[in-house]
Amino acid sequence: MGAGHAHALYVHEHSPIHAASPEAKVAAVLLFVLSVAITPPLQAWAFGVYAVLLASALVVGRIPLRFFLLRLVGILPFILLALMVPFVGSGERIDLGWVSVSREGLWAAWGIIAKATLGAGAAIVLVATTEVPAVLAGLRTLKVPSVLVAIAGFMIRYLELIADEMGRMRQAMTARGHDPRWLWQARPIASASGALFVRAYERGERVHSAMMARGYTGEMPVLEERETPVASWLAVLAGPMVAAVVAVIAVVGS
């Protein structure tokens, strides 16, 4: 990711979703993901409704489809894994000519892929329309324990720093004639990552010192509490509430 920055996940736009309060958005994503997660794979129609809801969020949030699909590539490993399920699954088999697959396995694979895509999609919409500090503030307002929020914040903050450090190491190697274009050519990077972990560990100790130096005693101070108007909560939660109703119908009807 070279000198890449946090902006990589954020779409600079002005849209109603960008403007909405972060805690409402975080809650909305949680509700949506929960609805998707509990829906039985056999209720295919429900997933159609979810997909329409997600697509409308992309339109309203002015998130380019290309941007969205590129970010979605991150779940590819899960999809590949899910595609193996029908081959190893048990129960009734369906003959595809040269190979037979398990019917149950097919449904399971479909469920995993549909849920992973929708869940990741919702998360992408959240971070594409909300800057990281606001997401963290949203979590705090939702009464997520401040220690957890702090840890999440540190992870994001220092992952970026480590990614930067890695980018710099890579540059230094490239400057001296190494050309790690593919992962499997990156042996020097792999050995350098040992150094990276040591640095990350020592960084952690120094950050802790810096916190102690400013009076940290093990409890993150809670800085601010803001109120979000009920109307704005409802506006943001409208889509996910539809999803929740669909999920309930799907669960009851199966």
Added chain:
Amino acid sequence: MTAAIEVRDLRFAYPDGREALRGVDLAVGQGERVALLGPNGAGKTTLALHLNGLLEPASGEVLIGGLALSEETVTDIRRRVGLVFQDPNDQLFMPTVAEDVAFGPANLGLRGEELDAVVADALERVGASELARRPPHHLSGGEKRLAALATTLAMEPEILVLDEPGSGLDPAGRRMLVETLAGLDVTLIVITHDLPFALELCPRSVVMDGGRVVADMPTRELLARPDLLAEHRLELPYGFTLAHD
């Protein structure tokens, strides 16, 4: 009057056995501004970490305002001694600069408007008000330095210890830093390799080498001693001359 800082025969070794401090003695008066000089590895950072109780000496004593550093006094002493770290990335860990500046005073119990005012004031003193809502990792090296300084100023320390605050600053940022620091009503210890910077800000210089204090004299006098400077790997910029008065 009691000294602001008194260090007596301080010794310290890192867990890997390296002796970083081998008997440091130092006294700094209230309101004094002292430059702490010396080659890389001299032990300057290690000494700074002791002044605020972040490292525990193997032997010797640290007294702040006459109060001996111990487990009972360490919280109080951390409030009185502000430490600005060598790498600002270690010091900026919150999602936004404003939250980072608020972290210290919030730990001291400040909240709401009072906290906001302290944060705004600290950022203004270093000329970094417009950085308030930015995430620290998007700042330039110099901006990070200013933000890190603000996080410490917000705690209103009586003693300010800065570890190489000038590196990464452009000339204007450096001048701003000198002016900001000169205007503070605190006892100041500045670790630096930048001798003109030391001369501008600190009438007194302490040179460390090999874990000991090897020279302690007026900065102007030190800069006129090429033998001492060379021996401890200190260098004036090319073409620099001391104005005579």
